[in-house]
Amino acid sequence: MTKRINNFSAGPAILPVEVLEEARDNMLSLGDTGIGIMEHSHRGKAFIAVLEQVEADCRKLANISDDYSILFLQGGASSQFFMVPMNFLEPTQTADYLLTGSWAQKAAEQATRYGKVHTAASSKDRNFAYIPKTATYSEKPAYVHFTSNNTIFGTQWAKEPETPKGSTLICDASSDIFCRPLDVSKYGMIYAGAQKNLGPSGVTLVILRKDLMGRGKTDLPEMLQYRIHADNESCYNTPPTFGIYFMGLVFKWILKQGGLEAVGAANTAKANVLYQYLDKSSMFRATADADSRSLMNVTFVTGKEDVDNKFISEAKKAGFDGLKGHRSVGGMRASIYNAFPKSGCEELVAFMGDFEKKNG
Numbered sequence: 001m002t003k004r005i006n007n008f009s010a011g012p013a014i015l016p017v018e019v020l021e022e023a024r025d026n027m028l029s030l031g032d033t034g035i036g037i038m039e040h041s042h043r044g045k046a047f048i049a050v051l052e053q054v055e056a057d058c059r060k061l062a063n064i065s066d067d068y069s070i071l072f073l074q075g076g077a078s079s080q081f082f083m084v085p086m087n088f089l090e091p092t093q094t095a096d097y098l099l100t101g102s103w104a105q106k107a108a109e110q111a112t113r114y115g116k117v118h119t120a121a122s123s124k125d126r127n128f129a130y131i132p133k134t135a136t137y138s139e140k141p142a143y144v145h146f147t148s149n150n151t152i153f154g155t156q157w158a159k160e161p162e163t164p165k166g167s168t169l170i171c172d173a174s175s176d177i178f179c180r181p182l183d184v185s186k187y188g189m190i191y192a193g194a195q196k197n198l199g200p201s202g203v204t205l206v207i208l209r210k211d212l213m214g215r216g217k218t219d220l221p222e223m224l225q226y227r228i229h230a231d232n233e234s235c236y237n238t239p240p241t242f243g244i245y246f247m248g249l250v251f252k253w254i255l256k257q258g259g260l261e262a263v264g265a266a267n268t269a270k271a272n273v274l275y276q277y278l279d280k281s282s283m284f285r286a287t288a289d290a291d292s293r294s295l296m297n298v299t300f301v302t303g304k305e306d307v308d309n310k311f312i313s314e315a316k317k318a319g320f321d322g323l324k325g326h327r328s329v330g331g332m333r334a335s336i337y338n339a340f341p342k343s344g345c346e347e348l349v350a351f352m353g354d355f356e357k358k359n360g
């Protein structure tokens, strides 16, 4: 097999090798069924057993109570941008959004189709390089929406935003879900497209408090009502069976690492390798404020576009792929999701050190 290289892609992104190997083995026959995982009916015993196990492992991983439904939907996190307001925002109501990046803005824009949107905080004034420390909420928001990790800008909420008492917190956690411990009971809903930290693209994990789900509109098309998916155990229509299966393997892999505490410690150690180097480098610097830095997406620049480009192209030749930053920030971005090994961060830092010596 071709050697696997250091893949810093922002998404779809690196997945654990042992999980890929197990999926490969079950591609031809799931266990001893003689039928591959992708070939099983979603109504059959074998797949239903998989689905139940995936849900059980998800609950175990994040200590999720029966007050919440766990749904496996399609259409990516981007479909949640409109499904959330479509279900939970009346035309006369206001939803509060914390604008910390492009994905947060996209979510807020979709909400304007259904009701009023209030920007409770924004870090747009400095190109989203920080997480706002304060927010001004509207009178009685239908919900408060935030993006826990800003994939493009390399910032992450250190903890949940402070919100008005009794308000419903909804989170797009697409790029940092299960990267560290998380108290699900603080949330009305958490959603995440799988392709950054959980598995292949094509499945979206939704963790939704049942009482909130119950308040959702009932006059929407079935596919767009959360309750229909919950009532049918995510099998109202054919779910993304392979993605669900794969996500389950990733849950088991995280549990095997020691759960969210252990993965959180590992992610902190990994990110520190990069940030400590960036803080002492005289060529590279991190773009995010120190108190807002992401454990998952490390964004950095040299300050000179031609040097950035030279670095990206030489890094690619040396086996460091996916380092080009998003065009709205420029420079570089090293995405180091759960599956990315610490050794890869150390190798990158060594390469950056060499580059700095030669070009500084």
Ligand SMILES: *Cc1c(COP(=O)(O)O)cnc(C)c1O
Pocket: 011, 075, 076, 077, 078, 079, 103, 147, 149, 150, 151, 172, 173, 174, 175, 193, 194, 196
């Ligand atoms: C990638 C990403 C999205 C978009 O996900 P899709 O599955 O492509 O719709 C949304 N929010 C965040 C925070 C992301 O990182």
